[in-house]
Amino acid sequence: MxxxxxxxxxxxxxxxxxxxxxxxxxxxxxxxxxxxxxxxxxxxxxxxxxxxxxxxxxxxxxxxxxxxxxxxxxxxxxxxxxxxxxxxxxxxxxxxxxxxxxxxxxxxxxxxxxxxxxxxxxxxxxxxxxxxxxxxxxxxxxxxxxxxxxxxxxxxxxxxxxxxxxxxxxxxxxxxxxxxxxxxxxxxxxxxxxxxxxxxxxxxxxxxxxxxxxxxxxxxEDAPLFMGFESGFEKNQASEDGVTIESGPFAGGTTQHLSKIRLHLDQWYNQDSRSQRVAKMFCPAHAEDDRVEGVGENLGDDNQVGDCVDDIEADAGSHGIVGHAQKNARARDEDDTPVLLRRDFDSTDDGAAGVHFLSLQSSVADFVATRAAMNGSDVSEESSVGTRLNNGILQYMTVQRRGNxxxxxxxxxxxxxxxx
Incomplete structure:
Protein backbone atom coordinates (compact mmCIF):
# COMPACT_ATOMS: atom_id res chain seq x y z
CA MET A 1 0.00 0.00 0.00
CA GLU A 221 1.11 -5.84 8.40
CA ASP A 222 -0.61 -9.05 7.25
CA ALA A 223 -2.78 -9.42 10.36
CA PRO A 224 -6.55 -9.02 9.88
CA LEU A 225 -7.07 -8.16 13.57
CA PHE A 226 -5.13 -6.27 16.26
CA MET A 227 -4.13 -9.43 18.16
CA GLY A 228 -2.15 -10.56 15.15
CA PHE A 229 -3.76 -13.83 14.08
CA GLU A 230 -6.26 -15.11 11.56
CA SER A 231 -9.81 -15.65 12.74
CA GLY A 232 -13.11 -16.85 11.30
CA PHE A 233 -11.87 -20.27 10.18
CA GLU A 234 -14.64 -21.99 8.24
CA LYS A 235 -14.66 -25.19 10.30
CA ASN A 236 -14.75 -23.30 13.58
CA GLN A 237 -17.81 -21.25 12.66
CA ALA A 238 -21.47 -22.16 12.68
CA SER A 239 -23.15 -22.05 9.28
CA GLU A 240 -25.85 -19.54 8.45
CA ASP A 241 -28.33 -22.42 8.44
CA GLY A 242 -27.07 -23.46 11.87
CA VAL A 243 -27.78 -20.07 13.47
CA THR A 244 -31.19 -19.60 11.82
CA ILE A 245 -34.37 -19.81 13.91
CA GLU A 246 -36.22 -22.79 12.48
CA SER A 247 -39.84 -22.35 13.56
CA GLY A 248 -42.40 -19.83 14.75
CA PRO A 249 -43.24 -16.34 13.49
CA PHE A 250 -39.54 -15.40 13.37
CA ALA A 251 -38.41 -18.46 11.43
CA GLY A 252 -35.63 -17.37 9.09
CA GLY A 253 -34.28 -14.89 11.62
CA THR A 254 -31.48 -15.22 14.16
CA THR A 255 -30.32 -13.71 17.43
CA GLN A 256 -27.35 -11.39 17.75
CA HIS A 257 -25.06 -10.59 20.64
CA LEU A 258 -22.99 -7.42 20.46
CA SER A 259 -20.17 -6.59 22.86
CA LYS A 260 -17.94 -3.53 22.91
CA ILE A 261 -14.52 -4.65 24.16
CA ARG A 262 -11.43 -2.61 25.03
CA LEU A 263 -8.09 -4.24 24.21
CA HIS A 264 -4.95 -3.94 26.39
CA LEU A 265 -2.11 -5.26 24.25
CA ASP A 266 1.00 -3.77 25.88
CA GLN A 267 1.86 -7.02 27.68
CA TRP A 268 0.65 -9.08 24.71
CA TYR A 269 3.34 -7.56 22.50
CA ASN A 270 5.98 -6.23 24.92
CA GLN A 271 6.21 -9.02 27.51
CA ASP A 272 4.70 -12.17 26.01
CA SER A 273 6.84 -14.08 23.58
CA ARG A 274 5.56 -15.24 20.22
CA SER A 275 5.26 -18.75 21.69
CA GLN A 276 3.18 -17.48 24.62
CA ARG A 277 0.86 -15.58 22.29
CA VAL A 278 0.27 -18.69 20.20
CA ALA A 279 -0.36 -20.78 23.32
CA LYS A 280 -2.85 -18.29 24.72
CA MET A 281 -4.68 -17.69 21.44
CA PHE A 282 -4.78 -21.32 20.27
CA CYS A 283 -3.37 -23.91 22.71
CA PRO A 284 0.01 -24.87 24.21
CA ALA A 285 0.50 -27.73 21.73
CA HIS A 286 0.35 -25.26 18.83
CA ALA A 287 3.19 -23.33 20.45
CA GLU A 288 5.28 -26.40 21.30
CA ASP A 289 4.97 -27.86 17.81
CA ASP A 290 5.32 -24.49 16.04
CA ARG A 291 2.07 -25.10 14.16
CA VAL A 292 1.23 -21.44 13.49
CA GLU A 293 3.20 -19.66 10.80
CA GLY A 294 2.96 -15.88 10.62
CA VAL A 295 -0.62 -14.83 11.26
CA GLY A 296 -1.88 -18.39 10.85
CA GLU A 297 -2.84 -18.63 7.21
CA ASN A 298 -1.11 -22.03 7.06
CA LEU A 299 -3.87 -23.48 9.30
CA GLY A 300 -6.21 -23.38 6.32
CA ASP A 301 -9.91 -23.56 7.18
CA ASP A 302 -9.53 -24.98 10.70
CA ASN A 303 -7.70 -23.60 13.75
CA GLN A 304 -6.84 -27.26 14.48
CA VAL A 305 -7.41 -27.08 18.24
CA GLY A 306 -9.75 -30.08 18.24
CA ASP A 307 -6.94 -32.32 19.43
CA CYS A 308 -6.18 -29.88 22.27
CA VAL A 309 -9.61 -29.93 23.90
CA ASP A 310 -9.05 -33.11 25.88
CA ASP A 311 -5.73 -31.70 27.12
CA ILE A 312 -7.11 -28.60 28.85
CA GLU A 313 -6.65 -29.90 32.39
CA ALA A 314 -3.23 -31.33 31.61
CA ASP A 315 -2.12 -28.08 29.94
CA ALA A 316 -3.35 -26.06 32.89
CA GLY A 317 -1.31 -28.23 35.22
CA SER A 318 1.89 -28.63 33.22
CA HIS A 319 2.04 -25.33 31.32
CA GLY A 320 -0.03 -23.04 33.53
CA ILE A 321 -1.73 -21.83 30.33
CA VAL A 322 -4.89 -22.75 28.46
CA GLY A 323 -5.76 -21.43 25.02
CA HIS A 324 -8.66 -19.23 24.02
CA ALA A 325 -9.64 -21.36 21.02
CA GLN A 326 -8.97 -24.51 23.05
CA LYS A 327 -11.59 -23.48 25.64
CA ASN A 328 -14.14 -22.26 23.12
CA ALA A 329 -13.96 -25.52 21.17
CA ARG A 330 -15.83 -27.14 24.07
CA ALA A 331 -18.97 -25.12 23.22
CA ARG A 332 -20.50 -27.24 20.46
CA ASP A 333 -23.85 -28.85 19.87
CA GLU A 334 -24.71 -32.54 20.08
CA ASP A 335 -23.39 -33.01 16.53
CA ASP A 336 -20.03 -31.51 17.53
CA THR A 337 -20.77 -28.42 15.44
CA PRO A 338 -19.90 -24.82 16.42
CA VAL A 339 -22.94 -22.83 17.57
CA LEU A 340 -21.76 -19.25 16.91
CA LEU A 341 -21.26 -17.42 13.62
CA ARG A 342 -18.87 -14.60 14.46
CA ARG A 343 -18.74 -11.40 12.45
CA ASP A 344 -16.62 -9.32 14.81
CA PHE A 345 -14.29 -6.52 13.79
CA ASP A 346 -11.66 -4.22 15.31
CA SER A 347 -12.21 -0.60 16.21
CA THR A 348 -10.42 2.59 17.20
CA ASP A 349 -13.53 4.25 18.61
CA ASP A 350 -12.67 6.58 21.50
CA GLY A 351 -9.04 6.58 20.36
CA ALA A 352 -8.42 3.12 21.79
CA ALA A 353 -7.89 -0.35 20.39
CA GLY A 354 -11.05 -2.39 20.66
CA VAL A 355 -13.28 -5.07 19.24
CA HIS A 356 -16.96 -4.97 18.43
CA PHE A 357 -17.69 -8.64 19.04
CA LEU A 358 -20.76 -9.52 16.99
CA SER A 359 -22.03 -13.09 16.99
CA LEU A 360 -25.10 -14.75 15.51
CA GLN A 361 -26.74 -17.83 17.01
CA SER A 362 -30.17 -19.45 16.93
CA SER A 363 -30.52 -18.77 20.66
CA VAL A 364 -28.82 -16.26 22.94
CA ALA A 365 -28.32 -19.21 25.30
CA ASP A 366 -25.72 -20.54 22.83
CA PHE A 367 -23.68 -17.37 23.25
CA VAL A 368 -23.99 -17.51 27.03
CA ALA A 369 -22.75 -21.13 27.03
CA THR A 370 -19.82 -20.24 24.76
CA ARG A 371 -18.87 -17.33 26.97
CA ALA A 372 -18.95 -19.65 29.99
CA ALA A 373 -16.52 -21.95 28.19
CA MET A 374 -14.31 -18.97 27.38
CA ASN A 375 -14.29 -17.91 31.05
CA GLY A 376 -12.62 -21.22 31.90
CA SER A 377 -13.77 -21.01 35.51
CA ASP A 378 -13.58 -24.79 35.88
CA VAL A 379 -9.95 -24.72 34.79
CA SER A 380 -8.89 -21.81 36.98
CA GLU A 381 -10.45 -23.36 40.08
CA GLU A 382 -8.42 -26.54 39.76
CA SER A 383 -5.02 -25.32 38.53
CA SER A 384 -2.47 -22.54 38.67
CA VAL A 385 -4.23 -20.78 35.78
CA GLY A 386 -5.74 -17.56 37.10
CA THR A 387 -9.27 -16.29 36.74
CA ARG A 388 -7.92 -14.15 33.90
CA LEU A 389 -4.11 -14.58 33.98
CA ASN A 390 -2.88 -17.13 31.41
CA ASN A 391 -6.52 -18.07 30.89
CA GLY A 392 -6.71 -17.67 27.13
CA ILE A 393 -6.84 -13.98 26.22
CA LEU A 394 -9.12 -12.79 29.03
CA GLN A 395 -6.48 -10.60 30.67
CA TYR A 396 -6.13 -8.50 27.51
CA MET A 397 -9.80 -7.52 27.31
CA THR A 398 -12.31 -5.39 29.20
CA VAL A 399 -15.94 -5.81 28.21
CA GLN A 400 -17.41 -2.31 28.22
CA ARG A 401 -20.91 -2.93 26.86
CA ARG A 402 -23.22 -5.86 26.06
CA GLY A 403 -26.47 -6.10 24.11
CA ASN A 404 -28.80 -8.83 22.81
Missing amino acids: QPTQRGVSRREFVKAAVAIGGSAALSACLERESPDLATGDPSSVPDRQHAWDEALPRDDHGNVRIPRHHVLLLVEYSETGVPDDDARETVEAAFRSLERAYPWSNEGLLFTAGYAPAYFDRYDAGPDGVALPAPTALAPFEDPELDEPDAVIHLTSDYGSVVLGAEQALVGERSTLNGVDVSGFGEVFDRVDKRTGFVGDGLPAENQDVDGIPDDEPVD YLVPPRSSRALPRPSP
Missing part, protein backbone atom coordinates in the same frame (compact mmCIF):
# COMPACT_ATOMS: atom_id res chain seq x y z
CA GLN A 2 1.56 3.27 -1.11
CA PRO A 3 1.09 6.33 1.10
CA THR A 4 -0.77 9.31 -0.24
CA GLN A 5 0.89 12.67 -0.74
CA ARG A 6 -0.11 13.57 2.82
CA GLY A 7 1.55 10.44 4.20
CA VAL A 8 -1.73 8.66 4.93
CA SER A 9 -2.70 5.52 3.04
CA ARG A 10 -6.04 5.36 1.33
CA ARG A 11 -7.21 2.59 3.61
CA GLU A 12 -6.22 4.48 6.76
CA PHE A 13 -7.94 7.61 5.46
CA VAL A 14 -11.13 5.72 4.66
CA LYS A 15 -11.21 4.17 8.14
CA ALA A 16 -10.90 7.62 9.70
CA ALA A 17 -13.62 9.02 7.43
CA VAL A 18 -16.04 6.25 8.40
CA ALA A 19 -15.44 6.96 12.08
CA ILE A 20 -15.89 10.71 11.71
CA GLY A 21 -18.89 10.61 9.37
CA GLY A 22 -20.66 13.59 7.87
CA SER A 23 -21.02 14.94 4.35
CA ALA A 24 -17.46 16.26 4.13
CA ALA A 25 -16.05 12.87 5.14
CA LEU A 26 -18.26 11.13 2.57
CA SER A 27 -17.19 13.45 -0.22
CA ALA A 28 -13.52 12.98 0.62
CA CYS A 29 -13.99 9.23 0.91
CA LEU A 30 -15.71 9.04 -2.48
CA GLU A 31 -12.83 10.98 -4.01
CA ARG A 32 -10.25 8.58 -2.55
CA GLU A 33 -12.12 5.36 -3.38
CA SER A 34 -13.89 6.33 -6.62
CA PRO A 35 -16.12 3.22 -6.58
CA ASP A 36 -17.86 2.29 -9.83
CA LEU A 37 -20.78 0.21 -8.56
CA ALA A 38 -23.83 -1.33 -10.13
CA THR A 39 -27.20 -0.58 -8.59
CA GLY A 40 -29.10 -3.16 -6.56
CA ASP A 41 -32.22 -5.27 -6.98
CA PRO A 42 -34.34 -5.73 -3.82
CA SER A 43 -36.10 -8.74 -5.36
CA SER A 44 -32.79 -10.63 -5.38
CA VAL A 45 -32.03 -10.08 -1.68
CA PRO A 46 -32.59 -13.18 0.48
CA ASP A 47 -35.29 -13.15 3.16
CA ARG A 48 -32.77 -14.00 5.84
CA GLN A 49 -31.15 -10.71 6.79
CA HIS A 50 -28.04 -12.56 7.96
CA ALA A 51 -27.63 -14.50 4.68
CA TRP A 52 -24.38 -12.89 3.59
CA ASP A 53 -22.05 -15.79 2.82
CA GLU A 54 -23.09 -16.38 -0.78
CA ALA A 55 -22.49 -12.69 -1.48
CA LEU A 56 -19.03 -12.63 0.12
CA PRO A 57 -15.61 -13.66 -1.20
CA ARG A 58 -13.62 -16.55 0.23
CA ASP A 59 -9.89 -16.88 0.64
CA ASP A 60 -7.77 -19.65 -0.86
CA HIS A 61 -8.81 -22.00 1.95
CA GLY A 62 -12.55 -21.37 1.63
CA ASN A 63 -12.87 -19.07 4.65
CA VAL A 64 -15.54 -16.41 4.25
CA ARG A 65 -14.15 -12.87 4.36
CA ILE A 66 -16.59 -10.33 5.79
CA PRO A 67 -16.44 -6.77 4.41
CA ARG A 68 -13.72 -4.42 5.55
CA HIS A 69 -15.68 -1.41 6.86
CA HIS A 70 -18.47 -1.43 9.44
CA VAL A 71 -20.91 1.00 11.06
CA LEU A 72 -23.28 0.17 13.90
CA LEU A 73 -26.17 2.59 14.39
CA LEU A 74 -28.01 2.27 17.70
CA VAL A 75 -31.43 3.90 17.46
CA GLU A 76 -34.53 4.54 19.56
CA TYR A 77 -38.12 4.68 18.35
CA SER A 78 -38.98 8.35 18.75
CA GLU A 79 -42.53 7.92 20.09
CA THR A 80 -43.94 6.38 23.24
CA GLY A 81 -46.01 3.24 22.94
CA VAL A 82 -45.97 0.79 20.04
CA PRO A 83 -45.10 1.71 16.45
CA ASP A 84 -47.88 2.18 13.91
CA ASP A 85 -48.07 1.00 10.32
CA ASP A 86 -46.97 4.38 8.94
CA ALA A 87 -43.72 4.09 10.90
CA ARG A 88 -43.20 0.55 9.62
CA GLU A 89 -43.72 1.66 6.04
CA THR A 90 -41.21 4.48 6.47
CA VAL A 91 -38.55 2.15 7.86
CA GLU A 92 -39.13 -0.53 5.24
CA ALA A 93 -38.99 2.07 2.46
CA ALA A 94 -35.63 3.26 3.79
CA PHE A 95 -34.20 -0.25 3.80
CA ARG A 96 -35.49 -1.03 0.32
CA SER A 97 -34.02 2.17 -1.04
CA LEU A 98 -30.59 1.03 0.17
CA GLU A 99 -31.12 -2.28 -1.61
CA ARG A 100 -31.92 -0.40 -4.83
CA ALA A 101 -28.87 1.82 -4.49
CA TYR A 102 -26.28 -0.93 -3.95
CA PRO A 103 -25.90 -4.62 -4.82
CA TRP A 104 -26.13 -7.14 -1.99
CA SER A 105 -22.42 -7.91 -1.75
CA ASN A 106 -19.15 -6.87 -0.15
CA GLU A 107 -18.60 -4.47 -3.07
CA GLY A 108 -22.05 -3.02 -2.48
CA LEU A 109 -23.82 -3.04 0.87
CA LEU A 110 -24.83 -5.73 3.36
CA PHE A 111 -26.85 -4.84 6.42
CA THR A 112 -29.08 -6.14 9.19
CA ALA A 113 -31.59 -4.60 11.59
CA GLY A 114 -31.86 -6.15 15.04
CA TYR A 115 -34.28 -5.37 17.88
CA ALA A 116 -33.46 -5.38 21.58
CA PRO A 117 -35.53 -6.70 24.50
CA ALA A 118 -36.25 -3.06 25.37
CA TYR A 119 -38.06 -2.67 22.04
CA PHE A 120 -40.38 -5.58 22.77
CA ASP A 121 -41.03 -4.17 26.25
CA ARG A 122 -43.30 -1.70 24.43
CA TYR A 123 -45.66 -4.61 23.84
CA ASP A 124 -47.44 -6.94 26.24
CA ALA A 125 -45.20 -9.86 25.29
CA GLY A 126 -41.75 -10.65 24.00
CA PRO A 127 -41.05 -12.02 20.51
CA ASP A 128 -43.15 -15.14 19.96
CA GLY A 129 -41.10 -18.33 20.07
CA VAL A 130 -37.77 -16.57 20.73
CA ALA A 131 -36.04 -16.28 24.10
CA LEU A 132 -34.55 -12.77 24.05
CA PRO A 133 -33.13 -12.04 27.51
CA ALA A 134 -31.93 -8.64 28.60
CA PRO A 135 -28.13 -8.36 28.47
CA THR A 136 -26.18 -9.01 31.63
CA ALA A 137 -22.59 -9.43 32.83
CA LEU A 138 -21.34 -12.87 31.83
CA ALA A 139 -18.32 -13.23 34.09
CA PRO A 140 -17.61 -12.37 37.74
CA PHE A 141 -14.75 -10.10 36.69
CA GLU A 142 -16.71 -7.90 34.25
CA ASP A 143 -19.02 -4.96 34.85
CA PRO A 144 -20.29 -3.83 31.46
CA GLU A 145 -22.82 -1.14 30.74
CA LEU A 146 -25.90 -2.75 29.24
CA ASP A 147 -27.09 -1.63 25.81
CA GLU A 148 -30.86 -1.23 25.63
CA PRO A 149 -31.63 0.78 22.51
CA ASP A 150 -34.67 -0.22 20.52
CA ALA A 151 -32.62 -1.37 17.54
CA VAL A 152 -29.16 -1.66 16.04
CA ILE A 153 -28.47 -1.32 12.31
CA HIS A 154 -25.28 -3.02 11.10
CA LEU A 155 -23.96 -1.59 7.81
CA THR A 156 -20.93 -3.09 6.09
CA SER A 157 -19.03 -2.89 2.80
CA ASP A 158 -15.54 -3.07 1.38
CA TYR A 159 -16.03 0.62 0.54
CA GLY A 160 -16.07 3.14 3.36
CA SER A 161 -17.99 5.55 1.16
CA VAL A 162 -20.82 3.01 0.87
CA VAL A 163 -21.34 2.58 4.62
CA LEU A 164 -21.00 6.34 5.13
CA GLY A 165 -23.56 7.04 2.42
CA ALA A 166 -25.97 4.43 3.78
CA GLU A 167 -25.69 5.88 7.27
CA GLN A 168 -26.37 9.40 6.01
CA ALA A 169 -29.34 8.24 3.95
CA LEU A 170 -30.94 6.50 6.92
CA VAL A 171 -30.61 9.55 9.18
CA GLY A 172 -31.94 11.89 6.50
CA GLU A 173 -28.73 13.63 5.48
CA ARG A 174 -28.62 12.34 1.91
CA SER A 175 -31.36 11.80 -0.68
CA THR A 176 -29.39 10.03 -3.46
CA LEU A 177 -26.85 7.21 -3.39
CA ASN A 178 -25.08 5.75 -6.41
CA GLY A 179 -27.46 7.69 -8.65
CA VAL A 180 -30.57 6.26 -6.94
CA ASP A 181 -33.16 8.20 -4.94
CA VAL A 182 -33.16 7.01 -1.32
CA SER A 183 -35.26 7.73 1.75
CA GLY A 184 -34.46 7.70 5.44
CA PHE A 185 -36.05 6.98 8.78
CA GLY A 186 -37.58 10.46 8.96
CA GLU A 187 -38.72 11.07 12.52
CA VAL A 188 -39.27 7.39 13.30
CA PHE A 189 -35.86 6.74 14.89
CA ASP A 190 -33.47 8.86 16.91
CA ARG A 191 -29.80 7.91 16.72
CA VAL A 192 -28.37 7.31 20.19
CA ASP A 193 -24.93 5.92 19.36
CA LYS A 194 -22.62 5.14 16.46
CA ARG A 195 -19.81 2.60 16.50
CA THR A 196 -17.36 1.90 13.72
CA GLY A 197 -14.72 -0.62 12.85
CA PHE A 198 -12.74 -2.56 10.28
CA VAL A 199 -11.30 -5.99 9.57
CA GLY A 200 -8.89 -7.36 6.99
CA ASP A 201 -5.22 -7.70 6.15
CA GLY A 202 -3.36 -4.42 6.62
CA LEU A 203 -6.08 -2.36 8.29
CA PRO A 204 -5.12 -3.13 11.93
CA ALA A 205 -1.45 -2.40 11.22
CA GLU A 206 -2.30 0.89 9.55
CA ASN A 207 -4.49 1.98 12.46
CA GLN A 208 -2.52 0.82 15.50
CA ASP A 209 -1.39 4.26 16.69
CA VAL A 210 -3.98 4.25 19.50
CA ASP A 211 -4.21 3.59 23.22
CA GLY A 212 -3.86 -0.06 24.14
CA ILE A 213 -1.14 -0.90 21.59
CA PRO A 214 2.62 -0.34 22.23
CA ASP A 215 4.20 2.72 20.66
CA ASP A 216 6.51 0.65 18.46
CA GLU A 217 3.46 -0.48 16.44
CA PRO A 218 3.98 -4.25 16.63
CA VAL A 219 0.88 -5.43 14.73
CA ASP A 220 1.92 -7.49 11.71
CA TYR A 405 -30.97 -8.52 19.69
CA LEU A 406 -33.42 -10.40 17.54
CA VAL A 407 -32.62 -10.13 13.82
CA PRO A 408 -35.99 -10.97 12.20
CA PRO A 409 -36.38 -12.28 8.68
CA ARG A 410 -36.39 -9.52 6.11
CA SER A 411 -40.16 -9.73 5.74
CA SER A 412 -40.62 -8.42 9.31
CA ARG A 413 -37.47 -6.35 9.78
CA ALA A 414 -39.26 -2.98 10.01
CA LEU A 415 -40.46 -2.49 13.60
CA PRO A 416 -41.74 -6.04 14.06
CA ARG A 417 -44.72 -6.95 16.18
CA PRO A 418 -44.10 -9.66 18.80
CA SER A 419 -46.00 -12.10 16.59
CA PRO A 420 -45.74 -10.77 13.02
